[in-house]
Amino acid sequence: MNLRKGEKITVRSENGMGVNCPIVDFNSKKLWVRFPTNQVLEMDWDLKRKLFVGRMARLEFTVDPNNP
Numbered sequence: 813m814n815l816r817k818g819e820k821i822t823v824r825s826e827n828g829m830g831v832n833c834p835i836v837d838f839n840s841k842k843l844w845v846r847f848p849t850n851q852v853l854e855m856d857w858d859l860k861r862k863l864f865v866g867r868m869a870r871l872e873f874t875v876d877p878n879n880p
Contacts, residue, residue: 815877821845823853823873843875 815821815838822830823845836844836852843855843864855866855875864875 815843821875821877823847823875826872843877845875 815835817835817837819835820832821835823833824830831848833845833847833853836846838844841857843857843866844852845855845866846852851868853866853868853873855864855873857863858865861874862876862878864877866873
């Protein structure tokens with residue numbers, strides 16, 4: 813996992829569409845990204861899926877740290 817604050821990463825929704833968002837902060841189990849609407853989404857590491865997963869307004873968003 814090569815993540816850095818300020819780096820842009822692709823956040824994907826359930827339908828597979830992605831948007832590039834900057835990383836606000838991260839640690840080994842959590843990731844915070846800022847959407848273009850200025851909202852910050854907190855995402856948790858899902859060990860089984862090997863993805864960061866977050867929910868906002870009943871939508872699931874994912875980040876694959878190995879494929880930014």
